[in-house]
Amino acid sequence: MRTVCRMCHGGCGALVELTDGVPTGITGDPDNPTSEGYFCVKGKASLDLVSSPDRLRTPLIRTGPRGSGTFRPAGWDEALDRVADELRRSAERHGPESVVLGQGTDRNYQEWVFRLANALGTPNVVGPAHVCFYPRVMASILTYGGFTFCDYAGDPEVALLWGSNKLNTHSDGVIGVGLLRALERGTRLVVVDPRRTRTARRADLHLRLRPGTDAALALGLVHLVIANKWYDAEFVDRHTSGFDALERHVRPYDPRTVAAVTGLAPDDIETAARMYARASRACVEAGTGLSQSDNAFDTHRTIAVLTALTGNLDAPGGDVIWDPMPIEGRRGFPRTDLLPEEQAAKRIGGAVHKVLSMTGWVAPVDLQEALLHERPYRVSSMLVFGSNPMVSHENATATRAALGRLDFLAVADMFMTPSARLADVVLPASSWLERDQIVEFNSYLAARRRVTTVEGARSDEEMIIGLAQRLGVGQHFAPSVEDALDAKLSGIGLTWKQFQEVGHLPNTKRYRKYEQGGFRTRSGRVELAHRGLEAMGYDALPGFSPPPATTDELPYVMTSAHNLQFFNTEFRQLPTTSHRYREPRVTLHPRAAGRLSVVDGDPVEIYRNPGRPGVVMRAQVSDTVAPDVIVADAGWWYPDEDDVDAATRSSVNRITGGDRRDPYMGSSMLRGLPVGMRRAAQPAEAAGRADPQRPDPRPSDPQPSQPQPEGGPHGAHPGH
Ligand SMILES: Nc1nc2c(c(=O)[nH]1)N[C@H]1C(S)=C(S)[C@@H](COP(=O)(O)OP(=O)(O)OC[C@H]3O[C@@H](n4cnc5c(=O)[nH]c(N)nc54)[C@H](O)[C@@H]3O)O[C@H]1N2
Ligand SMILES: Nc1nc2c(c(=O)[nH]1)N[C@H]1C(S)=C(S)[C@@H](COP(=O)(O)OP(=O)(O)OC[C@H]3O[C@@H](n4cnc5c(=O)[nH]c(N)nc54)[C@H](O)[C@@H]3O)O[C@H]1N2
Ligand code: SF4
Numbered sequence: 001m002r003t004v005c006r007m008c009h010g011g012c013g014a015l016v017e018l019t020d021g022v023p024t025g026i027t028g029d030p031d032n033p034t035s036e037g038y039f040c041v042k043g044k045a046s047l048d049l050v051s052s053p054d055r056l057r058t059p060l061i062r063t064g065p066r067g068s069g070t071f072r073p074a075g076w077d078e079a080l081d082r083v084a085d086e087l088r089r090s091a092e093r094h095g096p097e098s099v100v101l102g103q104g105t106d107r108n109y110q111e112w113v114f115r116l117a118n119a120l121g122t123p124n125v126v127g128p129a130h131v132c133f134y135p136r137v138m139a140s141i142l143t144y145g146g147f148t149f150c151d152y153a154g155d156p157e158v159a160l161l162w163g164s165n166k167l168n169t170h171s172d173g174v175i176g177v178g179l180l181r182a183l184e185r186g187t188r189l190v191v192v193d194p195r196r197t198r199t200a201r202r203a204d205l206h207l208r209l210r211p212g213t214d215a216a217l218a219l220g221l222v223h224l225v226i227a228n229k230w231y232d233a234e235f236v237d238r239h240t241s242g243f244d245a246l247e248r249h250v251r252p253y254d255p256r257t258v259a260a261v262t263g264l265a266p267d268d269i270e271t272a273a274r275m276y277a278r279a280s281r282a283c284v285e286a287g288t289g290l291s292q293s294d295n296a297f298d299t300h301r302t303i304a305v306l307t308a309l310t311g312n313l314d315a316p317g318g319d320v321i322w323d324p325m326p327i328e329g330r331r332g333f334p335r336t337d338l339l340p341e342e343q344a345a346k347r348i349g350g351a352v353h354k355v356l357s358m359t360g361w362v363a364p365v366d367l368q369e370a371l372l373h374e375r376p377y378r379v380s381s382m383l384v385f386g387s388n389p390m391v392s393h394e395n396a397t398a399t400r401a402a403l404g405r406l407d408f409l410a411v412a413d414m415f416m417t418p419s420a421r422l423a424d425v426v427l428p429a430s431s432w433l434e435r436d437q438i439v440e441f442n443s444y445l446a447a448r449r450r451v452t453t454v455e456g457a458r459s460d461e462e463m464i465i466g467l468a469q470r471l472g473v474g475q476h477f478a479p480s481v482e483d484a485l486d487a488k489l490s491g492i493g494l495t496w497k498q499f500q501e502v503g504h505l506p507n508t509k510r511y512r513k514y515e516q517g518g519f520r521t522r523s524g525r526v527e528l529a530h531r532g533l534e535a536m537g538y539d540a541l542p543g544f545s546p547p548p549a550t551t552d553e554l555p556y557v558m559t560s561a562h563n564l565q566f567f568n569t570e571f572r573q574l575p576t577t578s579h580r581y582r583e584p585r586v587t588l589h590p591r592a593a594g595r596l597s598v599v600d601g602d603p604v605e606i607y608r609n610p611g612r613p614g615v616v617m618r619a620q621v622s623d624t625v626a627p628d629v630i631v632a633d634a635g636w637w638y639p640d641e642d643d644v645d646a647a648t649r650s651s652v653n654r655i656t657g658g659d660r661r662d663p664y665m666g667s668s669m670l671r672g673l674p675v676g677m678r679r680a681a682q683p684a685e686a687a688g689r690a691d692p693q694r695p696d697p698r699p700s701d702p703q704p705s706q707p708q709p710e711g712g713p714h715g716a717h718p719g720h
């Protein structure tokens, strides 16, 4: 059967081999136009999800104390009745806004969660939007009225990969194959990343900047573009506003100043600016490397400005705004019209993180504040679909305390995660191979077809329909998923059955749409200086706030990154993906390793406060990072541990969180944090025994290892 993979955002075409109706093999679909047969290790692990002995196969209702993991199995009706009763009670006592829905990274049922929230009258949906996609989305929407994607098919002369590891992460439905093909056809590559990634190794220029200083670099590039008159004067004149104010604003960001902040050479900054700005066609692929700091929104805003100044906006080989497909999709399906205005105004964090609030999302820090201090009001129940906040949200200690304040927590997941363990009701979700979905991306629609079932599990869409019916808002949902998919597709005149046969439907790309009618901003122009933001109490122009300085006690700058064979917090329990990768890793420079007397594979403790326990990860010694920079694996937890604390002991978010956050979006400092490190005891040493796997005592002078491809499995680690 032909379908579309959802082990990451990517959406590669997949061919599932069925033997007597049972999936027995999965490969890439060579006929899929976006992935051309590409299939990664995660995709190959898909069938592990179906057969995993760890999958939840029945709803669970808590019987012991919270977090103890004592549950009894229950039927679906009982479990959904219980969830509906609790949410209703909460809404009746404290108002619908006291019910919070949770959702993780973008999945193809996200719009269902928002429709449920809107129908229930709660403005509160919490998730990782503030550190993931939305700083970028909102920066472009506010600056030029739409969200852009790199036009790799339009053969950019230069692609600027900025805090994005596209060839590994395939984020936002853009499969790295598009970039790869462009590189093969001659696109030159500039990479801005504190790490020499596999992609950076292919770059014509790699700017290995200090984590958390990207906003200064972006302002520095704008400075050079303006000072050297490398901008598209006609476009600027006809289609932008605020150029003079921008010109004055970026004057201080000369290459020398920017070099001092970023740790880059002034010449490299000039070369990058020249390569990008002088190219006839150039695009920017900006990633989460820029979205997880207090500069998140302004960094993306400055990049949006750069795109516009250089005339690359909506231009061939540049950054293109796609028209939405005419289906009831991501934009229409949530039905924001169902949420009364006075309820929308109650969104938690809405008065503080005003730009995030425009998207409908609540930042975890603001929810924590509400739960811990009842500010601005009391939140009493929460229902989470596909998120593991104990691992993915910043400041795991605060997350745990906050979740502990809920009267009721329900979690829908495929597995018993540390977050699900804290729940009162756990609902077993089906995997992507067990459900029908419309895969909606900027450039195409595709059909993800159910190829199998796992007894006991249900899709989130089915759960939401069941809950909506019980909560008296069933009229806002179709009676079945298939009916809903038919309704979604009615705009293109197909039923779900017909669309499955079609499989893949490309969108039409149109360049320079602004030539008819301008941009979809208030002024109809690109808002280089943003009056609307100014009216909201923000600066009209994007700025830079320097990251927290390192100290003698905390001499390293820590950042994190996503792994090739995992997806966020997922797949740690699958044999294909976790093969030889059973513990989190931290990349550190040979000199740092020397200072700590550790070698590749040794356990290292990373801390924010030397007096408190930190998190322990395995050293991955490599000169891909600067001597004072470390890159920690994001999203780690131990599925074999029953205790919530033990399961999350190595999660980097045990040591993230703090006062600094992006004023627009609430983005937390997950990248660019000062930390200290010390050698940690081997688990076997800690128990007073010699580790039989490590007969060789640490040499006093550690050998720098060969640079390792990031995230690639390698066998140097004992016990992996
Ligand atoms: N320090 C640090 N923290 C980070 C990041 C970082 O780089 N560094 N990255 C951030 C980013 S970008 C993101 S997006 C977040 C991710 O944060 P989350 O979205 O919370 O993490 P996921 O691992 O995607 O959570 C998914 C959970 O959903 C379950 N699941 C998978 N598919 C389904 C489904 O179809 N239905 C249901 N009900 N459950 C499903 C999985 O088993 C898993 O337990 O983490 C953020 N946190
Ligand atoms: N294989 C895989 N694919 C994924 C995911 C996954 O976990 N695994 N997660 C999915 C999700 S939810 C998302 S949001 C996307 C994320 O996709 P990407 O944004 O590509 O995610 P990362 O690889 O975490 O971060 C990108 C790069 O930022 C660099 N970086 C770290 N700090 C800084 C900094 O301060 N400045 C700059 N310029 N760069 C920095 C890292 O070294 C890394 O190479 O990927 C999605 N796809
Ligand atoms: S890149 Fe993503 S969509 Fe493609 S095969 Fe890998 S996990 Fe699946």
Ligand SMILES: [Mo]
Pocket: 105, 128, 131, 132, 133
């Ligand atoms: Mo994300």
